[in-house]
Every structure is written in structure tokens, then in C-alpha cells.
Amino acid sequence: xxxxxxxxxxxxxxxxxxxxxxxxxxxxxxxxxxxxxxxxxxxxxxxxxxxxxxxxxxxxxxxxxxxxxxxxxxxxxxxxxxxxxxxxxxxxxxxxxxxxxxxxxxxxxxxxxxxxxxxxxxxxxxxxxxxxxxxxxxxxxxxxxxxxxxxxxxxxxxxxxxxxxxxxxxxxxxxxxxxxxxxxxxxxxxxxxxxxxxxxxxxxxxxxxxxxxxxxxxxxxxxxxxxxxxxxxxxxxxxxxxxxxxxxxxxxxxxxxxxxxxxxxxxxxxxxxxxxxxxxxxxxxxxxxxxxxxxxxxxxxxxxxxxxxxxxxxxxxxxxxxxxxxxxxxxxxxxxxxxxxxxxxxxxxxxxxxxxxxxxxxxxxxxxxxxxxxxxxxxxxxxxxxxxxxxxxxxxxxxxxxxxxxxxxxxxxxxxxxxxxxxxxxxxxxxxxxxxxxxxxxxxxx
Numbered sequence: 001x002x003x004x005x006x007x008x009x010x011x012x013x014x015x016x017x018x019x020x021x022x023x024x025x026x027x028x029x030x031x032x033x034x035x036x037x038x039x040x041x042x043x044x045x046x047x048x049x050x051x052x053x054x055x056x057x058x059x060x061x062x063x064x065x066x067x068x069x070x071x072x073x074x075x076x077x078x079x080x081x082x083x084x085x086x087x088x089x090x091x092x093x094x095x096x097x098x099x100x101x102x103x104x105x106x107x108x109x110x111x112x113x114x115x116x117x118x119x120x121x122x123x124x125x126x127x128x129x130x131x132x133x134x135x136x137x138x139x140x141x142x143x144x145x146x147x148x149x150x151x152x153x154x155x156x157x158x159x160x161x162x163x164x165x166x167x168x169x170x171x172x173x174x175x176x177x178x179x180x181x182x183x184x185x186x187x188x189x190x191x192x193x194x195x196x197x198x199x200x201x202x203x204x205x206x207x208x209x210x211x212x213x214x215x216x217x218x219x220x221x222x223x224x225x226x227x228x229x230x231x232x233x234x235x236x237x238x239x240x241x242x243x244x245x246x247x248x249x250x251x252x253x254x255x256x257x258x259x260x261x262x263x264x265x266x267x268x269x270x271x272x273x274x275x276x277x278x279x280x281x282x283x284x285x286x287x288x289x290x291x292x293x294x295x296x297x298x299x300x301x302x303x304x305x306x307x308x309x310x311x312x313x314x315x316x317x318x319x320x321x322x323x324x325x326x327x328x329x330x331x332x333x334x335x336x337x338x339x340x341x342x343x344x345x346x347x348x349x350x351x352x353x354x355x356x357x358x359x360x361x362x363x364x365x366x367x368x369x370x371x372x373x374x375x376x377x378x379x380x381x382x383x384x385x386x387x388x389x390x391x392x393x394x395x396x397x398x399x400x401x402x403x404x405x406x407x408x409x410x411x412x413x414x415x416x417x418x419x420x421x422x423x424x425x426x427x428x429x430x431x432x433x434x435x436x437x438x439x440x441x442x443x444x445x446x
Contacts (some may be wrong), residue, residue, distance in 0.1 A: 005203060010413045019297055020304060025288040026157030027308055030282035033161035040168040040277040042327075047175055055101045063125075067134060067191075070115060070144035073286055074108035077236040079149035084152030084364060085229065087293035090219035097150055097213055097367075104146060108139035130185065137192045144195045147202045152285035154212050155293070159205070163198050165249040167327035167436050170194035198438045203355065224367075232367065239373040246406075249384045254399055265338035266396055268331060272324040273346055276316040292363045298365075299428025306426070313354045338396065345400025349407030356410035359418035362425055363422035375413055382409050 048057050078100050089096050112135045116125070125131040152159040152255055171190045178186030184443040208215045223229070251270075287305040326345040328336040360372045383406035390398030 007435045018063045018299055019042050019290050019294045022155050023117065023286045023301060024308065026152070026161075026286035027283035029158040030160035030286070031279055031312060032280040033164045034275070034282050036165050037168045038278070040172060044168070044171055044175065044190075047172065050186060051175070056292075057187065061185060063134065063188055064191050066115060067112075067137045067141055069106060070111045070138045071145060072107060073152065074111050074138065074142045075109070075146055076233070077105050077240040078104060078233065079146060080288075080364060081229070081233050082146070082149040083153045083288050084232070084367075085223060085361060086150060087155070088222040089216075089219040091217045092221045092223065093154075093216060094207070094213045101143060101198060104142050105139045109135065109323075112138035130188075133185075134193065137188070137195075140192060140196050140199055143199050143203075147199065147206070149201065149214075149285070150206065153289050155286070155289055157286050157289075159202070163202065167198055170197070197241045215225075224368075232369065235369050239376055241371060242373065242377040245380050246387075247381045250387050250399065250402070253384070253387045253391050254396070257388075258395050262338065262395055265328075266342065266399060267337055268335060269315040269324060269328065269339040269342055269396075272320055272327060272343065276319045276350070279311050279316050279319070280309065280357065283312055285363075287361065288364050296428075298425060302362070302365075302422075302425040302428070305361075306422070309358055309361075310354065313351065317347045317351045317404055318352065342396040342400040345397070345404050347406040349400075352404070353407035354408045355418055356414040356421075357405075357412050359421060362418075362421050365425070366421065372414075374412060378413070379410050380404050382406050 024358065045057075045061075048060070052060070082097070082100060086093055086096065115138075116131055116134065125134060147162075148160045151157060163263055171194055175186060175190035178189055205211055214343065224232075251267060254266045287301060287308075291301045291305075294301065320343055324347075325336055325340050328339050328343075356375070360369075360376075363369050363372045383402055386402035386405045387399055389401050392398070394401065
């Protein structure tokens with residue numbers, strides 16, 4: 001069901017050329033920040049391995065990954081919703097962000113407490129102080145991630161990029177300063193301290209008198225009915241879950257179907273793939289925000305977004321196909337040889353599925369993500385099934401082939417609607433304009 005927000009209203013306060021420059025600049029800044037964070041992240045874990053015992057690094061990395069996972073779940077896929085709705089919320093921006101932060105913050109605390117109760121808390125948190133730090137860390141990391149989406153929705157993605165770079169640098173400084181701290185506490189604190197500082201700074205910038213959320217308090221909201229917002233959020237949550245499931249299933253399939261050594265090759269290779277994925281997502285948020293706010297500039301914004309996405313996709317493919325094997329050589333010749341075919345097949349699949357991922361982001365602007373969520377759900381089944389069949393017989397080559405089959409499916413299955421939507425939105429016209437013109441909903445009351 002389309003969200004029904006008005007795409008035909010003309011903006012009055014921001015020229016289209018300025019909006020285009022803002023989108024391009026924010027996209028480039030977020031891309032650079034992603035590259036810097038990936039490089040500094042590798043240095044960070046290298047320092048951790050040098051300063052701390054392997055057991056402490058294992059405990060700390062598990063703790064940090066658990067906190068990040070719980071923070072992601074607690075945000076309920078509201079990041080994409082915020083990027084789509086904040087630009088058209090007008091005077092309701094402040095209320096919307098406050099409500100979203102309250103809901104996700106409470107859920108983050110509940111999930112952290114549940115993890116302490118149900119998870120391996122005695123192994124990860126031998127002291128009560130570490131448990132308290134964990135319970136505080138999950139809502140902090142959830143708020144940090146959500147603030148990125150808010151900043152992008154407010155068309156200040158450059159602030160998000162600068163904060164993320166500062167966060168990565170601060171982690172390196174803190175982990176070196178806390179190298180003599182007991183057990184794994186130093187690694188965990190090196191994540192939490194800069195995250196907390198970043199959250200406080202951005203929170204002040206958003207909510208202070210004259211802050212970012214108060215700049216449009218005189219503008220009327222252009223929001224769809226509440227039921228359509230809820231529908232959009234539910235579909236975004238489904239989309240997030242089905243994208244995450246293969247990431248949980250395939251490593252287990254590789255471990256059970258091959259060996260611990262092969263699983264290590266796969267997991268280290270996947271850090272390169274994850275870093276490359278962040279690159280393409282960096283340009284999507286600014287486009288969704290700008291196109292939602294300025295529907296009369298949909299054509300030039302869409303054309304420029306597609307061009308930027310294609311360039312980033314080429315960089316992404318080169319990063320995985322060439323940069324990945326080079327990085328694996330630093331871990332050892334066995335890692336490089338064992339992961340080469342996997343990285344090449346994944347790079348090929350990424351190139352094949354570029355149009356499908358462009359289509360998914362155009363649908364976010366169009367407000368009709370049900371088809372994309374369905375495609376991703378079927379794709380998750382295809383990927384998991386293909387991996388289960390191919391990995392036991394062909395090892396990591398089978399895993400690479402499974403991802404290639406998955407990406408070919410996405411490209412082929414999305415082709416009919418993707419072609420129609422891309423052609424239409426490049427001309428500045430949405431296929432559902434007629435439907436929206438007939439929608440006489442009332443905006444959400446104050």
C-alpha cells in the first residue's frame with residue numbers, strides 16, 4: 001500500500017539546485033566516512049590484538065557485537081522510516097523524533113536486561129559493574145545509530161559523517177589509553193565512551209533552542225495517515241529481518257559443511273563484503289531525504305542518485321574483487337588462497353544486482369516497499385537453500401555461487417517493475433501519482 005504522502009506539493013524554501021548539491025555533498029561525505037571507518041576499524045582491532053590477550057579480545061568483541069545487534073533490533077527498522085518522514089514532518093519533526101527515541105530507548109534497555117538474564121552473562125560479565133555498563137551501552141548505541149538517520153533526514157548527513165570519523169579516531173586513542181585496564185573492559189569502554197559523547201553532542205544540536213529540529217516549526221506537516229506510517233514501518237522491519245537472516249544462517253552452514261579453518265576464511269572475507277555494503281548505503285539516505293522533501297525536483301535528484309550509485313557500485317566491486325584478496329594476504333597466504341574464489345564470485349554478484357538495489361531505494365521514495373520486502377524474503381530463502389546444497393560439496397566456492405544465484409534472482413525478479421520505476425522517476429514522475437491525487441487523507445493532528 002502506498003504511503004500516500006503528497007508528491008506534487010511544490011517546495012518554497014529551498015531551491016532545487018541547492019537540494020541537489022546538498023544530496024551530492026552528503027552522499028560523498030558519508031562515503032568517505034565509510035571508507036575511513038573501515039580502515040580505522042582494521043587498525044583498531046590490530047591494536048586490540050597487540051595490547052590485550054586473545055581471550056579478552058574474544059570476550060570484548062562478543063560483548064560489543066551483542067550490544068550492536070541488540071541496538072539494531074531495538075531500533076525496529078525506524079531508521080529508514082525517519083529518513084523518509086522527517087523531511088516532510090514540518091512542525092511535527094520534534095514530536096516525531098522524541099517519540100521514536102523514547103520507544104527505541106525503552107526497548108533497548110529491556111533487550112539488554114533480557115540478554116543478561118537469558119544470555120551467557122556469567123562468561124561475558126564476571127562483575128556487576130560490567131553488567132551495568134552493558135545495560136547502558138545498548139541504548140547508547142541504539143540512539144547513536146538512530147541519530148544518524150535523523151541527521152540524514154534533516155539533510156545534514158555531513159554532520160553524521162564527521163561524527164563517525166571522530167568516533168573511529170577516538171576509539172583508537174581510548175583503547176591505547178586503557179591498555180592496562182583489567183580484562184576486556186578497556187575494549188568495551190573504548191566503544192561506549194566516544195559513542196556516549198557523540199550522542200550527547202548530537203542530542204544538544206537537535207533539541208536545543210534554535211536546534212536542527214526547530215528550524216521548520218512554522219511549516220505544516222505533509223505526512224500520510226498513521227495507519228500507513230505503521231504499515232510502512234512494519235514492511236521496513238520485515239525487510240530488515242529477511243536481509244539479516246542469511247547473515248546468521250550462511251556462516252553456520254559453512255562451519256557445519258566444511259571446517260573451522262574454512263569458516264575462518266569466510267568470516268574474515270565477509271568483513272570486506274560488509275565494508276563494501278556500507279559504501280552503497282551511504283548514498284541512499286541523502287537521496288531519500290532530498291527526494292521526499294522536494295518532489296518537484298524528483299527527476300534531477302533521481303538521475304544524479306543513479307549516477308552516484310553506479311559509480312559507488314564500481315568502487316564496491318573493485319574493493320571486493322581486488323582489495324579483498326590483498327587484505328587477506330595480510331592474514332596469511334592460506335587466507336588469501338582460501339577466500340579468492342569466494343570474493344570474486346561475490347563481487348560479480350554485486351555488479352549483477354546493482355539495478356535491484358537502485359530499485360529498492362526508489363521504492364522507499366515511492367512509499368511502496370512491499371514488493372521489495374517480498375523480493376528480499378524470497379531471495380533469503382534462495383540464498384540459504386543454495387548455500388545448504390552447494391557448500392558441503394564445493395566449500396567456499398559453493399558459498400560464492402549461492403550468493404551469485406541470489407543476486408541474479410534479485411536482478412531478474414525486480415527487472416519489470418524496476419525498469420518502469422527507474423524510467424518514470426528519472427523523468428520526475430511517480431507511477432502512483434494518480435492514486436495519490438485521489439487520496440484525501442488528513443494529516444496527523446498536532
